Amino acid sequence: MSDLKEKLRRGDNKIIKVVELKKVEQRSKIIEEFVQEFKRAVRESKYKEGPLIEEFKRGMNGVIRRKFIEAE
Secondary structure: OHHHHHHHHHHHHHHHHHHHHHHOOOOOOOHHHHHHHHHHHHHHHOOOOOOHHHHHHHHOOHHHHHHHHHHO
16 A cells, blocks of 8 residues: 555656646746756656657747747
């Protein structure tokens, strides 16, 4: 039973870290600050899925995001 509780606790922590990653937004920060915050959140979440690029774009300031998408 204690093994099951430990596995559930670790799973909950992973979920919390992924949710925190999804909350990272640039807003009024300069892009370098946003990138550093995003990298920290990725490391902590251990999120290794392909959607990281989409999460990064989603969190970017709207003006920068539009310029980034236009450049693709």
